[in-house]
Structures are given as structure tokens and as C-alpha cells.
Amino acid sequence: MDTCAPRPLPPQIEDWFTARGWSIHPHQRDMLALADQPCQLLIAPTGGGKTMAGFLPTLAELADGTHEGLHTLYISPLKALAADIKRNLSGPVAEMGLPIRIEDRTGDTPSSRKRRQRADPPHILLTTPESLALLTSYEDAARTFKGLKRVIVDEIHALSESKRGDQLMLALSRLSTLAPGLRRVGLSATVEDPTAIARILARNPDPCAILQADPGPDPDIAMLTTDTPPPWSGGGGKYAMEAVLAQVKAHNTTLIFHNTRAQAEIFFHNLWLANDDQIPIGIHHGALSREQRERVEQAMVAGALKAIVCTGSLDLGIDWGDVDLVIQVGAPKNVKRLVQRIGRANHRYNAPSKALIVPANRFEVIECVAALQAVRDRTLDGDTDHTGPLDVLCQHIAIRACAGPFTADDLYAEVKTAGAYTDLPRATFDRCLDFVATGGYALRAYDQWQRLIQIGQEYRLRDPRATTRIRMNIGTIVDADKMPVRMQKTRGGKPLGEVEEYFASTLRKGDTFLIGGKIVRYEGMREMTVEVSRTAHKKPKIATFMGTKFATSTQLSDRILSMFQQEDWPELPHHTRDWLHLQRAVSQLPERDRLLVETFPHDGREHLVAYGFAGKNAQQTLGLLLTQRMESQGLNPLGFVSTDYATMIWGLDQVTDPQPLFTRDNLLETMETWLADNAVMKKTFKGSAIIAGLVDRALPGGKRKTGRQATFSTDILYDTLRKYDPDHVMMEITRQEAMRGLVDFGRIEEMLARIADRIDHRPLSRVSPLAAPLFLEAGRVPVQGLANERLLEEETQRLMQTAGLDFGPGQ
Numbered sequence: 001m002d003t004c005a006p007r008p009l010p011p012q013i014e015d016w017f018t019a020r021g022w023s024i025h026p027h028q029r030d031m032l033a034l035a036d037q038p039c040q041l042l043i044a045p046t047g048g049g050k051t052m053a054g055f056l057p058t059l060a061e062l063a064d065g066t067h068e069g070l071h072t073l074y075i076s077p078l079k080a081l082a083a084d085i086k087r088n089l090s091g092p093v094a095e096m097g098l099p100i101r102i103e104d105r106t107g108d109t110p111s112s113r114k115r116r117q118r119a120d121p122p123h124i125l126l127t128t129p130e131s132l133a134l135l136t137s138y139e140d141a142a143r144t145f146k147g148l149k150r151v152i153v154d155e156i157h158a159l160s161e162s163k164r165g166d167q168l169m170l171a172l173s174r175l176s177t178l179a180p181g182l183r184r185v186g187l188s189a190t191v192e193d194p195t196a197i198a199r200i201l202a203r204n205p206d207p208c209a210i211l212q213a214d215p216g217p218d219p220d221i222a223m224l225t226t227d228t229p230p231p232w233s234g235g236g237g238k239y240a241m242e243a244v245l246a247q248v249k250a251h252n253t254t255l256i257f258h259n260t261r262a263q264a265e266i267f268f269h270n271l272w273l274a275n276d277d278q279i280p281i282g283i284h285h286g287a288l289s290r291e292q293r294e295r296v297e298q299a300m301v302a303g304a305l306k307a308i309v310c311t312g313s314l315d316l317g318i319d320w321g322d323v324d325l326v327i328q329v330g331a332p333k334n335v336k337r338l339v340q341r342i343g344r345a346n347h348r349y350n351a352p353s354k355a356l357i358v359p360a361n362r363f364e365v366i367e368c369v370a371a372l373q374a375v376r377d378r379t380l381d382g383d384t385d386h387t388g389p390l391d392v393l394c395q396h397i398a399i400r401a402c403a404g405p406f407t408a409d410d411l412y413a414e415v416k417t418a419g420a421y422t423d424l425p426r427a428t429f430d431r432c433l434d435f436v437a438t439g440g441y442a443l444r445a446y447d448q449w450q451r452l453i454q455i456g457q458e459y460r461l462r463d464p465r466a467t468t469r470i471r472m473n474i475g476t477i478v479d480a481d482k483m484p485v486r487m488q489k490t491r492g493g494k495p496l497g498e499v500e501e502y503f504a505s506t507l508r509k510g511d512t513f514l515i516g517g518k519i520v521r522y523e524g525m526r527e528m529t530v531e532v533s534r535t536a537h538k539k540p541k542i543a544t545f546m547g548t549k550f551a552t553s554t555q556l557s558d559r560i561l562s563m564f565q566q567e568d569w570p571e572l573p574h575h576t577r578d579w580l581h582l583q584r585a586v587s588q589l590p591e592r593d594r595l596l597v598e599t600f601p602h603d604g605r606e607h608l609v610a611y612g613f614a615g616k617n618a619q620q621t622l623g624l625l626l627t628q629r630m631e632s633q634g635l636n637p638l639g640f641v642s643t644d645y646a647t648m649i650w651g652l653d654q655v656t657d658p659q660p661l662f663t664r665d666n667l668l669e670t671m672e673t674w675l676a677d678n679a680v681m682k683k684t685f686k687g688s689a690i691i692a693g694l695v696d697r698a699l700p701g702g703k704r705k706t707g708r709q710a711t712f713s714t715d716i717l718y719d720t721l722r723k724y725d726p727d728h729v730m731m732e733i734t735r736q737e738a739m740r741g742l743v744d745f746g747r748i749e750e751m752l753a754r755i756a757d758r759i760d761h762r763p764l765s766r767v768s769p770l771a772a773p774l775f776l777e778a779g780r781v782p783v784q785g786l787a788n789e790r791l792l793e794e795e796t797q798r799l800m801q802t803a804g805l806d807f808g809p810g811q
Contacts, residue, residue: 009056010063016096027213028053031185032060037209039202041156041186043194044213046343046353050187051085054152055124061149062123065099069147070121073175075132075168077158078313079106082126083297085154089124100124105131108290118144129159129168130475136174137402137471148179153201156186157336160200163392163476163691169200169419170396176203177414184208189343190336192380200419219342219353221375223368224327226358229575233776235360236266237329241274244327247356249279251325253300254307257341259330261285261311265514267329268309269540272517280304283517285311287482289495292516309517312337326355331367333644334553335374335381342375363645363773365576367552369569370559381555388420390432390733392476394692397436398451399474402467405458408433431729433459436693442725443717449694472698478687485515485530488523496520496532504530512537551615552644554750560645561613564589583769587762590645595755597658598771600764605638605650608658609771613645618747620781621671623647625748627783628670629661636787641780648774652787658761664752671745675738684738685730686714694730 008014009024009032017024027044034040035057044050058072076082082104093100101122105114107130117125118135121144127135135141151172159165176182186201186208198208226243237244248254256271258264268283275281282296282305293313299305303322308314332338342355357372359365374381393415400406412429415421434440437459439449453462461467482498496515507513507522512535514520519540520532563569569577583589590596590611598609610626612619623640627649630637637651660666675681689695695713721728739745762768767775 009060012063012096012098013056013059016092024056025049025053025213027211028056030211032056034209034211035060035183037183038206039184039186039198039208040211041188041191041194041198041201041208042211042213043188043191045216046189046340048189048213048216050189051088051154054154054185054187055089058124058150058152059093059096059098059100062100063098067123067147067149069123070125070145071123071147072125072150072152073132073148074124074126074152074154076126076128076154077164078155079108079128081154082106082128086126087301102126105135107131129164129171130477132171133167133396133399133474134471136171137399137467137474139402139404141174141403142178145175145178148175148182150183150185151175152185152187154187156197156201157188157191158340160197161386163389165200166388166392166418166420167396167476170392170415170421173203173414173418174400176417190339190380192336204417204422215378217352218376219339219355221342221353221355221357221372223365223372224356224358229573230359230361230365232362232773234778235330236263236270237358237360238267238270240329240358241270244329244358245271245274247325247327248281248307249277253303253305253322254325254327255314255323255341256307256309256327256329257314258309258311259333261287263330264309264311265517268517269514269519271307271309279306281307281309283309284313286313287499288497288516291495292497324354326353327358328355329358330360331364331552332357332371333367333551333556335371335379335556338371339375339380361773362576362579363643365572366560366563366580367556367644369571370556370563373571374556374559379555381553386420388418388424389737390428390729391688391692391737393421393424393429394432394436394729395474395476397433398470398693401436401452401459401461402470405455405460407457408459409457435729439694440725440728440730442721442728451693469696469698470693473690473693473696476691478690478697483528483530485520485532487520488531488533489526499530507541512540514540551617551744551747552613553615554747557613557615557645558592561590561592565591579769587764587768587770588760589770591760593754593756594758594760595662595751596760596762598762598764598768599655599658600766600768600771601654602650602767602775606652606654607648607650607767607771608655609646609648609768609774610658610662611646611770612748612751614747614751615744616642616644617744618751619643619645619647621743621745622748623649623781624674624743625667625670626661627785628674629666630655631783631785633660634786636790637783637785638787639780639782641774641777643774643777646771646774648771651783652790656763659757659759662752662755662759664749667748667752671739671743675735675743680743681734681738682715682718685718685734688733688737689714689717689730692730692733 025048027042028049031040031042031053042050042053044053061067062071074085076085086102086104090102093102102124103117103122104126105117106128118138118140135144153159159168172184184201184203186197191197194210198210202208224240224243226240228239230239244256258267264283264285271281282299284293284296296308300308326342328338328341342353357368359368400411412426415429416424437452438444439446443449450462451466452459483501483504484498485496487494487496499515509522509524511522512519519535519537521535523531523533569580580589587598588596590613596611600607610622612622614622619642623642626647627637627640630651635651635653635655637649640647640649690697694717721731
């Protein structure tokens with residue numbers, strides 16, 4: 001692309017580069033040349049100096065010391081990344097002798113410093129989307145941001161597909177009003193659609209310049225070879241423990257990524273048991289205490305650890321130069337995520353990253369090979385196009401009200417400049433505003449939801465004291481309900497982290513579980529805190545951390561289906577290759593534009609397997625819908641189990657023609673009927689109600705509602721709205737979120753569009769090779785229907801016959 005002539009750097013910055021024998025990269029010069037543009041998106045490889053490219057114009061503009069107050073706001077998805085950037089930026093600024101004050105502001109920042117930052121902001125403030133939203137809620141926001149010139153959004157790809165990103169773009173729309181002429185900068189190494197990301201980042205209708213740096217060398221990435229083949233099902237990678245440990249010993253520092261916190265805990269425990277040489281290793285994930293995470297981060301910076309077992313908490317651009325190997329345990333599910341994680345190794349420009357993938361089971365071997373091919377082809381996945389979620393908009397309206405009076409016209413015009421809200425209809429905005437102001441038709445009689453009053457054209461808070469509650473509940477991350485875990489007070493009360501509330505409710509005194517790589521013994525509950533002690537037990541009960549559960553992306557699923565059409569698979573290990581050849585001989589392999597459905601008897605039950613390759617959530621939903629359809633057709637299903645690639649249903653009757661089960665209209669009708677009475681809707685409603693501000697998760701005084709309290713509140717509200725106001729905006733939000741999120745019906749619709757009516761039904765006499773691992777999968781879902789009544793009647797007949805009392809059916 002055409003660029004302006006690069007502006008000269010101040011001598012102290014040029015001298016700093018020269019003294020180190022460094023030269024500025026071309027994309028860094030381009031960022032300087034385009035610094036006055038309203039928006040720039042830089043795509044550069046990990047280790048390519050993205051952060052310095054983003055900050056160079058800021059350092060140049062602040063070098064003369066004339067700017068007062070906040071100049072540049074840096075926004076990161078991770079608190080740890082903000083702290084890392086502060087450390088890495090403060091050193092060069094001090095060495096250059098620049099008169100620049102740099103501070104960070106996250107949930108971990110002391111309250112006294114936060115208050116001072118509003119009154120006397122630093123030149124550069126490093127923060128997160130949630131902290132920025134909070135800053136915009138104060139009455140003095142206009143003073144805090146009056147001199148703001150630039151906003152840098154790092155790892156923008158990680159925010160572009162989430163509600164956190166939508167909240168951020170709404171906050172930026174506010175900043176652009178408070179600081180006209182504000183320039184926006186986006187940084188990322190992994191962007192699948194630069195034009196779409198640029199459109200989200202820019203303030204509508206401003207243009208956004210896209211700069212793409214030299215991508216650098218291909219990564220050195222392979223699948224880990226082990227003497228023992230992977231198991232047929234399950235996860236965790238325990239079979240590869242010795243091979244992983246050997247790789248750790250052979251490298252300086254290794255990051256070992258897992259897709260869930262529970263898997264990370266189990267792997268760390270097994271790795272430690274196999275660690276006969278006592279090499280220093282650590283664990284890092286979002287459910288651990290802040291103190292433990294910081295200790296691990298500091299140990300990594302100091303080079304004191306040989307390996308760290310981690311999750312998405314370390315996905316993003318933390319710069320630990322000694323990391324020379326990344327190991328991904330379990331299929332990555334998403335190519336973009338894999339590329340991001342690979343980039344943590346050899347965090348230097350033009351140095352290839354080294355990575356190994358460890359498939360957790362036999363099918364994941366295929367998925368890992370497909371992911372490796374996508375990385376080598378530089379093909380990423382992802383979907384950035386979506387409509388702005390309304391629960392986030394409702395929260396933003398409440399945040400705006402905290403900062404002072406506003407008019408509906410002004411706020412609507414502001415919101416329309418933000419990312420996914422550019423096509424927001426005025427009628428939808430007005431419905432959200434009415435909800436925030438009054439609670440909506442069914443709730444407007446209750447004082448607690450009368451939050452705004454209208455005086456003339458202006459809206460303002462009815463009770464200014466409500467600002468405290470609104471601010472305490474800012475955020476779009478609705479985790480599973482957590483309870484803190486700490487050592488017993490008699491042993492110091494040291495915090496260890498958090499576990500899910502439902503898991504804590506299953507514990508009995510003496511139970512043992514893993515947290516932070518330690519086996520602890522449950523001692524009891526005190527003030528809504530799980531108290532534990534150390535134990536010598538070797539086999540713990542595992543804490544079930546929900547964390548983030550990934551589904552295989554559509555693009556990766558398509559690659560796997562394309563692989564199936566090859567004559568042979570020389571890139572696969574022999575055991576997996578033989579398995580696929582056997583499947584082709586016994587039945588057939590799935591195809592992208594057709595749906596393979598196998599039916600066969602096994603163990604006295606009739607089975608149906610549908611290979612939809614739609615991801616775990618969608619395949620789970622497909623199981624629910626198909627069993628409902630089968631129940632209505634008198635086919636007596638008993639249960640189902642799902643993976644990312646297939647759903648298996650078992651029951652009493654054989655399915656001779658699966659075609660009617662997969663008709664889109666029938667599935668959609670079944671979906672809507674099922675959702676209306678299902679717990680999924682209440683769970684979805686709870687999450688959206690918390691984000692939209694209908695219920696509070698945090699209370700004044702630092703207290704938080706328990707999960708049961710919040711669920712009780714939202715269940716009553718859901719039932720009330722469903723009965724008296726089914727068209728309430730919160731019910732609309734819930735339907736949209738349920739279809740998109742937990743049940744992922746969109747992936748089912750994609751599958752149905754892809755296959756049309758092309759269904760390959762293969763009636764078999766026995767289990768097929770591809771179906772066999774499904775019998776080993778956990779998470780079986782029983783179906784409570786007519787089949788159970790029939791089984792009960794048949795069992796009753798057998799018992800009566802045994803007793804010599806054969807009355808016949810119905811007697």
C-alpha cells in the first residue's frame with residue numbers, strides 16, 4: 001500500500017536503536033508514516049516488534065515533554081499482558097531518557113492508585129476492556145480523557161469475536177466523543193480477515209489503513225512421535241508423558257498448552273510424578289490465585305522454570321525470550337489459536353517458532369495433521385461478522401448513565417459508530433433504553449428496575465447511589481459460579497485459587513482434589529470459602545474447572561472431511577491410517593457435502609451414528625433434537641453421546657429411513673419447542689440478565705451472590721417474563737444467545753445447508769471402525785421417554801413369567 005514519507009524519530013530514540021546496532025523494521029517505519037491516520041491495523045508475526053511499532057509514534061510525540069495528561073491508552077485482553085508490556089516498555093523509555101510516565105490499571109490495581117490515575121493520569125495507561133468501561137462511567141471521564149490522542153488495541157483478533165470486544169468498541173465510541181480526533185491502532189499476529197477486523201476497529205465511517213509485515217519464516221512444527229499410540233478416546237495425553245518430559249529436558253524453556261484447566265491440572269500432576277530428576281516446572285491458569293500466577297510469571301521472567309503447564313491464560317503475546325519450545329496437548333480445535341500459541345516460542349523476528357502437537361486420542365491424530373497442514377498453508381479460521389449483542393448494549397447504556405445525563409439521540413448516534421452496532425435499528429436501541437430505564441413492560445411496576453428518569457430530552461439515573469452497583473457489575477465474562485479455595489486459617493489462610501460452586505457442593509470432609517498442581521484435603525466451608533489442608537494422598541479427586549471448552553472450527557472440520565477423500569494418508573501414523581482404510585472397507589468415510597448416517601445393532605440395542613462434523617456443542621444439540629424427533633415417531637430412543645464429529649443414539653427400534661429426522665423445518669420446530677421448556681434457556685437467561693444488569697452478581701460491601709442465589713432470582717424472572725411478557729427484550733436476547741451459544745444451532749444449520757438432502761445411509765450388521773470410539777466417550781445423555789416405559793413393561797413380563805404368572809400385556 002502507498003504510505004507517506006516516514007517522519008524522523010527524535011534523536012534520543014534514534015540513538016537508542018543505533019547504540020544497540022538495531023534498525024527499525026519497515027512496518028515500524030510505516031506505522032510512523034501513518035501515525036496521523038484515524039485508524040491503522042498492523043498484522044505482523046510474533047516477535048516482529050508489533051508492540052514497539054504501535055508505541056513508536058507515541059514515544060516520538062511525547063519526547064519533547066510538552067503533553068500533559070493521558071496521551072495513549074493501551075488495551076489488552078489479559079492483565080498479565082498489560083503488566084508484561086509495562087515492564088518491557090518502561091526499560092527502553094528510561095534508557096532513552098524520555099519524560100514519560102507509564103502505568104497499568106487492571107482489577108489487581110490498588111483503589112488508591114486508581115483514584116489518583118483519574119485525577120492525574122499518566123502519559124501512557126495500560127488497561128483491559130473492563131477497566132476502560134469502568135473509567136468511562138465516572139463523571140470526571142471528560143477530564144481524564146480530554147488530551148487522549150491514541151488508543152492501541154493489542155491482540156485485537158482475540159477480542160473481535162467476543163462480547164469483551166463488543167464492549168470495548170462501545171467504550172471507544174464514547175472516547176471518540178470525549179476526545180475528538182482520537183486515533184485507533186490495532187495489533188495482531190493472527191488475522192484471518194484483515195478487512196473485517198479493520199471494519200470493526202475503525203470508527204464508522206472512518207477508513208482504516210491495513211499494514212501487513214513480512215510474515216517471517218514458517219514455524220518448525222510437527223506431531224510428537226511416541227512409542228505408545230494414543231488411546232481410542234478421552235484426553236489428557238498421559239500416554240505421551242515420558243516423551244514430553246524428554247522434550248522438556250532437551251530445551252531451555254517449554255510452554256505446555258492445554259485446552260481446559262482440568263486437563264492442565266491432571267497433566268501437571270502426572271508430569272510431576274514422572275519428574276524423577278526434579279526439574280523445575282510450574283502451572284498457570286485463570287482459576288489459580290493471583291499470587292500464584294504472579295509467582296509463576298516472575299519465575300519465568302527470571303529463567304527459573306524449565307516448563308510451565310498452562311491454558312489460554314498464556315495464549316497471548318507475553319514476551320519470554322527463553323521459551324524455545326511450545327507443546328500443544330490435545331487437538332487445538334482452531335488453527336488461529338494454534339498459530340498464536342506456537343508464536344510463544346522463539347519470540348524473535350525471523351526466528352522460526354518450534355512446536356510439537358500431542359493428540360489426546362486416535363481421532364485427534366487426524367485433526368492435528370489437518371491443523372498442521374493449515375498452519376503450513378498459512379490458512380486461518382474464525383468468524384468476525386456478527387450483530388452486536390443487546391445485553392452488552394444494555395450494560396453500556398447503564399454505564400453511560402453513571403457518567404451523567406444524556407439524550408437518546410446523542411447516545412444512539414455514538415453507538416452507531418461502534419463495530420458490530422453500525423446497523424443497529426433505532427427501534428431496537430429504544431427497546432434496550434426502555435429496559436434499562438424501567439425494566440420493560442412486565443417489570444416497570446417494581447421500583448428496583450426503575451433506574452433512569454427522563455427530564456425533557458435527557459435521561460439520568462433516578463438514584464445517583466445506583467452508580468456503585470452498576471460499576472461493581474461491569475463486565476461481559478460470566479464464568480461458572482466460583483468459590484475461593486484457601487488453606488485453613490490455622491495454617492495461614494493462604495489463597496490457592498477457585499473451584500466451581502457445584503463441584504464444591506459435592507465435597508465431603510476428607511475428599512482430596514487437585515488445585516495449582518497440589519493435592520489438598522477438603523476440611524469444610526467457612527464464609528463461602530472452601531478451606532483445605534495439605535495431604536499425602538497420591539490419587540486426588542479432580543477439581544472440575546469449566547474454563548473454556550473449544551469446539552473444532554468449521555474450517556478445520558472441512559479440512560478433515562477433505563482428507564477423507566484421499567486414496568491414502570501417508571502423513572498419518574500406520575495405526576490411524578489402517579483404521580481409516582478399514583472404515584472405508586466396512587462402511588464409508590464421511591464427505592463434506594453429504595451426511596453419513598450409520599445404523600447397526602449392538603449389545604441388544606439399535607444404534608444410529610450421524611457424522612455431522614459440526615463441533616461438540618452443535619453435535620450435542622443435534623443429539624437432543626434427533627432423540628426428540630425419534631420419540632415423536634415412536635422409535636424409542638434411550639440415550640446419546642456426542643463428540644466434535646459425530647452423535648451416536650441408541651434405542652429400542654431400528655431407524656430404517658433417517659431422511660425425515662434431518663429435515664430443517666422439522667429440526668427447527670423441534671428446537672423451538674425444546675428450548676421453550678429447557679434448562680438451557682434459563683441458564684442462557686441468567687448469563688444475559690447478569691450482563692444486561694437485570695440482576696446483580698456483586699453487591700455493595702464486596703459481597704457476591706452465590707450461584708444458587710443468582711439462579712433462584714433469574715429463574716423467577718424468566719418464568720415471569722415468559723408468562724406475562726414473552727416479547728420482552730430480555731427474552732429476545734435469550735433466544736438469540738441460546739441459538740448462537742450453548743446450543744450452537746447455527747452450526748447445525750450450516751451442516752444442513754452443506755449436505756442439502758444428500759444423506760448416505762449405511763445399515764450395518766455390526767459397529768463400524770469410526771463409530772467404535774464413541775462407545776468409550778464420557779458424557780452420555782439418557783433420554784427419559786416411552787422407551788423406559790416399554791422396558792419396564794417387558795421386565796415386568798419377564799418377572800411374572802419367572803414366577804409363573806403370565807397375564808399378557810395390559811392385564
